[in-house]
Amino acid sequence: NAGVTQTPKFRILKIGQSMTLQCTQDMNHNYMYWYRQDPGMGLKLIYYSVGAGITDKGEVPNGYNVSRSTTEDFPLRLELAAPSQTSVYFCASSYGTGGRTIYFGEGSWLTVV
Amino acid sequence: DAKTTQPNSMESNEEEPVHLPCNHSTISGTDYIHWYRQLPSQGPEYVIHGLTSNVNNRMASLAIAEDRKSSTLILHRATLRDAAVYYCILRPEVGGKLIFGQGTELSVKP
Numbered sequence: 058n059a060g061v062t063q064t065p066k067f068r069i070l071k072i073g074q075s076m077t078l079q080c081t082q083d084m085n086h087n088y089m090y091w092y093r094q095d096p097g098m099g100l101k102l103i104y105y106s107v108g109a110g111i112t113d114k115g116e117v118p119n120g121y122n123v124s125r126s127t128t129e130d131f132p133l134r135l136e137l138a139a140p141s142q143t144s145v146y147f148c149a150s151s152y153g154t155g156g157r158t159i160y161f162g163e164g165s166w167l168t169v170v
Numbered sequence: 171d172a173k174t175t176q177p178n179s180m181e182s183n184e185e186e187p188v189h190l191p192c193n194h195s196t197i198s199g200t201d202y203i204h205w206y207r208q209l210p211s212q213g214p215e216y217v218i219h220g221l222t223s224n225v226n227n228r229m230a231s232l233a234i235a236e237d238r239k240s241s242t243l244i245l246h247r248a249t250l251r252d253a254a255v256y257y258c259i260l261r262p263e264v265g266g267k268l269i270f271g272q273g274t275e276l277s278v279k280p
Contacts, residue, residue, distance in 0.1 A: 063214075088266050099257070100214070100270040107266040118271065147213050147266030155263040156202045156221065 058082050063148050070138045070169045078133040078165050086160075088119030089131040090149040091115075091123065093142075094164075100147065106131055138169045161168035174258045179275045182248045189242040190274055197238050200210045200263035205232065206256040208273070214218030214257065219244065253278045 064079045082089065087108045092100040092115075102115030106125040120142060122134040131150075135142060136151040175193040181189040194203065202221050206214040218225055218232045220241070225232040231244040245252055257273040 090268060092270070099255075099272045102269060105266050105268070109253075113266065115267065126187070143268070150211075152247065154261055154266060154268075156219055156261075158219070159204075159214075159218045159268070161215065164211075164213050 058120065061148055061160050061162040061167070063146070063165050065139050065165060067166045067170070068118075068164070071107040072138060072140065072165065072169060075114070075134070075136050078135070078146055078148075078167070080111045080162060081129050082150040082160070084106045084129075084149075084150060084152065084160065085128060086150035086152045087128065088154060088157075089125065090159075091131070091133045091153075092147045092149065093117065093144040094147065095144050102131065103146075106148050110118075135167075140169050143167060166168065172216070173269075174271045175254075176258055176271060176274045178272065181279070182245075182252075182276060182278050184278055184280050185247050187250045188245040188278075189254050189275045189278065190245075190258075191240065193240045193241070194258070194260055195239045197260055198262065198268065201260040203234060203238075203241050204259045204261050204265070206259065207252075208257070209251075209254045217256070219261075224279070225261060227236060239272065248276075248278045250278050250280060252276065 090105045091103040104123040147166045151159045205217040212279045229272040233242045256272040
């Protein structure tokens with residue numbers, strides 16, 4: 058049981074490039090989340106999903122896209138990378154909401170230069 | 171979305187108890203109170219959660235006010251490894267959106 062796995066762990070992008078951050082969970086969780094965390098700040102919700110085929114915007118969705126074709130995977134796509142997207146990205150998952158525990162990945166450090 | 175308010179930072183001495191407060195005056199009846207902590211360069215990890223009654227686990231205790239408008243995370247004996255940012259979050263019974271606040275940065279002095 059690997060939990061929530063994010064790849065890559067570190068990446069440097071040039072302005073205007075695109076990339077996908079991968080997130081996979083093996084706990085059969087229906088809820089999945091993407092957060093970004095800027096230095097010294099709290100986590101900001103980018104997108105979330107309540108099940109395969111269903112996604113919704115969070116607090117800071119501009120510049121990102123997501124898809125949820127399977128229960129296990131929730132990739133985050135960055136189109137036309139900008140320096141403002143330099144951040145640490147965390148993927149998380151949960152089986153349901155309310156009193157259910159949320160499990161986080163180890164993070165992906167992205168620098169846009 | 172219901173919001174939480176926490177002090178930006180707190181200090182504690184090693185081996186002493188720590189009480190981390192959280193105000194959530196707009197909490198609704200079906201919101202669960204969750205606490206997570208984030209160690210440096212790591213993803214947040216679960217600490218404890220509750221709905222109405224006080225809760226205990228091996229990591230901490232959660233004291234919930236009778237009107238549920240505030241709660242307190244209690245670390246019974248702080249260790250250096252407890253130095254982290256602690257987040258108090260309200261999680262509704264229905265709906266997927268989960269918003270984090272700024273959290274409380276706890277420092278522990280030897």
